[in-house]
Amino acid sequence: MKPAELAEQVRPHLAGALVATDFDGTLAPLVLDPQASRPAEGAIEALAALARRGAQIAVVTGRDAATVVRLGGLDAVPGIVVAGLYGIETWRDGELTSPEPPPAIDELRRRLPDAVSGAGPDVWIEDKRLSLVVHFRRAADPAAAEAAVRAPVTALGAELGFDVHPGSKVLELRLPGYDKAGAITRLADGCTAAVYLGDDLGDLPAFAAIRRLRAEGRPAYCVGVRSSGVAELDGAADVDVEDPAAAVALLRALAG
DSSP, X not given: OOHHHHXXXXXXXXXXXXXXXXXXXXXXXXXXXXXXXXXXXXXXXXXXXXXHTTOEEEEXXXXXXXXXXXXXXXXXXXXXXXXXXXXXXXXXXXXXXXOOOOTHHHHHHHHHHHHTGGGOTTOEEEEOSSEEEEXXXXXXXXXXXXXXXXXXXXXXXXXXXXXXXXXTTEEEEEOTTOOHHHHHHHHTTTOSOEEEEEOSGGGHHHHHHHHHHHHTTSOXXXXXXXXXXXXXXXXXXXXXXXXXXXXXXXXXXXXX
């Protein structure tokens, strides 16, 4: 299926549809410094146009919700919902719902630097309050750096009760029981149709949730954004686009 065909299929159902997207690598180009991430040109305007057409707009991200709202200027989109940390948090109408961190997160913060010390000086840890992410993107050989510490990081996560999830040049330790499939399923409840855009391993559960919605008889499609170069996305989406700029073009087409 081509992007234009997807837009034609969903546009008649747009009032009451869910249009959801990941942030980094999908709505925003990937950058070395996560705090420098910004939406691609026209992204916010495209989402706002879809909202005016009656769609429920959502961003489903591994980042904490408040950070994504701030970096993306997402509060400019009417009625948007931001599901942060794979659905652990929810930002809606300026209010953030987020649980208290478990006691084990303090122990994880204390011990994780030692667990990744063998990966070299360019590996760093991002603290999301409810999860910790080990970043390898700045390393001279990201794959080798990740391989050097995968075993101790996985062992530490298992000891302290955190799941370890690989992504594009990252390992994330997060609370068990949360993924983007659950977030999409909750957000799509009662929606007339659904579209989800994602670029990384963490988006594959959301793609699976979209396919389940389609099996139930709703127009539902997943879009793979190939900016991360994740091989596992091959054949996983109904439509593939090259990068966030192409994702924005699809969103514009969907809004008509």
